[in-house]
Amino acid sequence: MNYIIDDKISKEWVNNNKPKKSIIFYCKYINVQLAEAIINTFKNIFKDESIKIQFVFENNINNFLNGNSQFSAIELIDSFSNIHIKTKDNIETNVLILDDERLINAFSYETFKNLFINCNNTTCVNGYGIETSDRKLIEQFLSRYINNNTNDLNYKQLVDSYINKILELDTSILEYNLYSVVFNCPENCTISPNTIPQFSKFNKAVYDTPESLVSSNIIGITYNQLGQYLEEVGKTDFAYKKYGENHAKFAQLMDFAYIDCDRPRKIHITRLGNIFYNLQQEQQHKLVLYQVFKLDIIKVIVSKVLNDSSFDLSEYLKNYISSSTVDRRRSNIRKIFQFIVDSDIDLARYILEKI
Structure with a gap:
């Protein structure tokens, strides 16, 4: 980019x-x-x-x-x-x-x-x-x-138009649009430690994080506070902070939240995240499916797998993160592709087998 x-x-x-x-x-x-x-x-x-x-x-x-x-x-x-x-x-x-x-x-x-x-x-x-x-x-x-x-x-109009365009798609057209997103300019993608997802459970990262931001009734919560909302009691402050940070960063990748540049950094729900929280379950699923297909790491992996038969995800990730964290991040990426597979997108099944 x-x-x-x-x-x-x-x-x-x-x-x-x-x-x-x-x-x-x-x-x-x-x-x-x-x-x-x-x-x-x-x-x-x-x-x-x-x-x-x-x-x-x-x-x-x-x-x-x-x-x-x-x-x-x-x-x-x-x-x-x-x-x-x-x-x-x-x-x-x-x-x-x-x-x-x-x-x-x-x-x-x-x-x-x-x-x-x-x-x-x-x-x-x-x-x-x-x-x-x-x-x-x-x-x-x-x-x-x-x-x-x-x-x-006109930000409200921009976000509302975006959501309406996605939710009005039927399944076949949605799948076609998802392919178009994936194949759109992988060279514009930015891969870095911050754009490689890190979370515990996919549903907790995608659904519980926006819910925590909305239900907290606080304008901007810290990593530590988010970690306490998401995780059970009995953790250390450092564990809560790291847990909250990982899930906040993924929520930001999904466009459901943004992280400010203050000290300490705080997480804020976006307009898209707020609307997502209030959607019906089927609509939420469709929006999540679209959002994960837009992630740079997903685009790049699809492109690499389809164009390079020798592509090795673990080796690729080592270019950006330490070897000690590769297995965890690879597991997160596989969870995302499993979610796409469970949504009956055939392309993801082939990719999942290769990574």
Whole structure:
């Protein structure tokens, strides 16, 4: 996945180039990895209410249906009261604009090569991305892509539309859509320790976690508190915290919750998670089925198994997590595929046999 903020555009660079008036994040997709990277890099700036902050992402329900964008990321970004979230149709690249005076096209330079042909004052950012202070180009970009044809986010409408599109599918069409999700751009998937599920029981992770967040009647609960809601008494504080953290992270992957960046970190139910909690059992099952098919690790595994007869899941996981945890994570992944098999999706049965 292409991010505006990347290790190659470091915090040191940001600290040396702080905006004084405004900052615009302009990107096609919005997901948790991007949201956390932006917050961790710019959080001190976000606390300065004198700086105008805009976050513009592509208004396309298909980006959420195929898993490239996440509702939990929107709610995480929106937890900062001074960030104005807007949407735009047909975004082609990721751009960062500081004070309307510096434009950084961190990725997909080719997309805007016509704008850069006669551009003055163009440099690289840490050897990565294109930066310019050319006023003519920046004004042209702002006029064409920012100041016109952007809309305020109607979040309720976006989430409701998403759920309705999934719930109205009959079984055969749902299965076809699930295949489409899985085969959608595995190269856009981000695999990391945080995107490889870790939980005790699948039902507890998927159903009990949103229920605990809703029934707690607390706006934001800690890992420790969630662990106590989910697990029986008699555990240590560390065990409760770790238990809560693992299930919170999976709920975030499922878009049913988001984890803020405060200390201590707190888990919040998302609008999607709240609606999920109130659905009928059959509707819940259909939504869960769709959500697990969107997980990056599921997409990648399906692609690997179907295209590489020698694929070994345990060896693959060792690229991202320690050998001591591979068996537990592999077991979690198999539980997810077993859930899909139990939902009569034939593709999953073949995959499960191979992993």
